[in-house]
Amino acid sequence: MRFSHRVDTSRPNAISLAEQQARCDGVTLTKLNDSNPTRHGLAPAGVPGVYEANPRGQSAARRALADFLSAGGADGAGVGGVGGMRDGVRPVDPDRLYLLSSTSEAYSWLMKLLCDPGDAVLAPKPGYPLIESIARLENVEAVEYSQVYDGSWMIDIAEIEELLDASVTDDEAPDIRALVLINPNNPTGSYVKPEERRRLVELCARHDVAIIADEVFYDYALEPFDGNARLAGECGVLTFALDGFSKMLAAPHAKVGWIRVSGPDDDVAEAMARLDVIADNFLPMSDIIADRIPDLLRDAVAQTGRVRKRIRANLATLHALLDGDELGVVNVLRAEGGWNVLVRFPSSIDESELVLSLIRGHHATAQPGFFFDMTANGYLAVSLLPEPDVFEAGVRAILAAVREALA
Incomplete structure (x- = not known):
């Protein structure tokens, strides 16, 4: 590597x-x-x-986090999955955890670690624009790879292979140093499927490319397929798994994130020696915050369950309202996980105009699909978090605005 x-x-x-x-x-x-x-x-x-001055973060907090993750985290699913161990459980090593203020900071550190200026990372499209923005700040290029929808979202692995091959053979192509996988992706809600994972790990290992796995939404399964697993703990290639309290506790003001490093031992040792340098320059997480981590972890299971109950109930309401709509032209793409969904409406209606009509005529708003680089017109990204009555009123507003646009 x-x-x-x-x-x-x-x-x-x-x-x-x-x-x-x-x-x-x-x-x-x-x-x-x-x-x-x-x-x-x-x-x-x-x-x-x-003051401990440990670049990876307070050791007691990392031990508490490692124990929590080893016990299955907020979903109680246990450690391991594809590429790890589940039946003879391999506990999470606290020395392979880095505490920091957010997953955004984690992206920044990892781009410093892996990329020289002008190098590139592969990022999903459709996807949240954060990665591209951070890459620009780090003088790194974000090269898009496609996800395609055919009843469910799938990663275009052939395209990724072409991009990785070109980074070696084409002098004009940037040197790709990392593949970003969002598991599940936002806003598509798609988990990395087992066969996708197997092929991507093999491709990245062959090209000496690291995986950055953002798993902040992992615990919020909605309509998943069987066999999905966290990439945290993957052994086949150098992997940096990101998670944090912002989504786990539904508390964006609880700025605690972490990186879990895994992969071949030699790559992990070299990566951590260099990541220690970065972490030491930016200084470890405040002990005032780190001291609260054990208590916050004790709240995680209940809090995640509370949020999960809300988003699943709102998704059921969404399905019921769309199924009962007489016009029948609005539907929701299968949402495997996360707390946002993509609502599809006739592409003859301009996304911006529909949102403007929601604002002007219904005192509601939503994010159009082009915010997330959807490749076609006709999508709104809708949050499943609002209170049930507010959520239902918002969905009814969308249906009314679509009817008005088609009238």
């Missing part, structure tokens, strides 16, 4: 090596340069602990 040249992991200097040897020999050195006030009785009363 090739990593970016902007992360300096050069050999430590003679002083650092001597300090390291002293530690190995059991010698305690008086640190005349120690500028950590919490180790000298100067911590404030409100934050009394000793």
